[in-house]
Amino acid sequence: MAHAGPERHGRHPGWPARLGGLRVAAGAVELRPVRLRDAGTWSAIRLRDEEHLAPWEPTAPGTWAQRHSAAEWPARWMLLRSAARRGAALPFVITVDGRLVGQVMLGNVVREPLLSAYVGYWCDSTVGSKGVTTAAVALALDHCFGSVGLHRVEATVRPENAASLRVLAKLGFRHEGLFRRYLDVDGAWRDHLCFALTVEDVPAAGMAAMLVERGLATPAQD
Numbered sequence: 001m002a003h004a005g006p007e008r009h010g011r012h013p014g015w016p017a018r019l020g021g022l023r024v025a026a027g028a029v030e031l032r033p034v035r036l037r038d039a040g041t042w043s044a045i046r047l048r049d050e051e052h053l054a055p056w057e058p059t060a061p062g063t064w065a066q067r068h069s070a071a072e073w074p075a076r077w078m079l080l081r082s083a084a085r086r087g088a089a090l091p092f093v094i095t096v097d098g099r100l101v102g103q104v105m106l107g108n109v110v111r112e113p114l115l116s117a118y119v120g121y122w123c124d125s126t127v128g129s130k131g132v133t134t135a136a137v138a139l140a141l142d143h144c145f146g147s148v149g150l151h152r153v154e155a156t157v158r159p160e161n162a163a164s165l166r167v168l169a170k171l172g173f174r175h176e177g178l179f180r181r182y183l184d185v186d187g188a189w190r191d192h193l194c195f196a197l198t199v200e201d202v203p204a205a206g207m208a209a210m211l212v213e214r215g216l217a218t219p220a221q222d
């Protein structure tokens with residue numbers, strides 16, 4: 001007999017999902033799963049935004065141009081899709097008015113007894129500082145603490161990354177400590193600050209509603 005509910009998607013409740021929408025200065029922000037046909041847009045933004053992205057991203061073999069050609073996307077997409085199918089990740093892209101502008105990745109999903117994941121994100125510089133990532137992460141958090149059933153979401157950030165620190169501050173992430181030489185980023189082992197939210201920290205109405213209440217977003221249908 002077929003199982004009902006989340007089991008229909010394997011061990012990964014809450015995946016796949018489309019999440020939205022919140023309106024910010026840049027437009028209507030939504031999240032959806034990564035797609036094979038995202039190659040061209042993903043590559044164009046990543047190649048143009050090397051200076052904006054490279055200082056904060058894990059070191060990897062090959063040049064930036066090689067790693068971000070459209071031909072690289074299918075292999076990355078397959079890895080993300082397979083992690084999602086195993087229940088280890090929720091690899092979303094951020095869209096603004098339907099256009100891909102970045103990614104929000106919930107990774108290292110560990111179920112009972114931890115019920116934990118990390119969140120990572122990047123956003124196209126041409127829509128930067130307009131609240132897009134904050135809105136996108138709020139949507140992802142509501143989903144993680146809701147349908148996915150997680151208890152804790154962590155984020156690690158270089159102390160120099162002012163924009164990312166601001167995103168976490170707006171969302172009320174708690175600073176929990178400093179990880180020395182935690183991650184090989186942009187060619188060296190870098191210290192990272194560790195932040196987290198647990199479900200008990202989330203306002204009753206949720207993170208997206210909190211942004212609306214603070215005037216940082218409006219519901220997308222408005």
Ligand SMILES: CC(C)(COP(=O)(O)OP(=O)(O)OC[C@H]1O[C@@H](n2cnc3c(N)ncnc32)[C@H](O)[C@@H]1OP(=O)(O)O)[C@@H](O)C(=O)NCCC(=O)NCCS
Nearest residue numbers: 056121122123128129130131132133134157162163164166
């Ligand atoms: C970090 C990042 C995802 C933020 O995306 P975003 O859509 O611009 O984020 P938001 O607009 O929601 O919030 C950014 C905040 O940082 C502020 N900010 C941006 N650059 C800043 C800087 N250099 N110094 C201080 N604050 C800065 C913005 O003004 C905004 O705050 P405000 O709303 O109070 O004005 C984006 O800058 C990015 O892709 N960076 C490179 C990749 C990266 O760092 N990923 C995270 C790794 S931990």
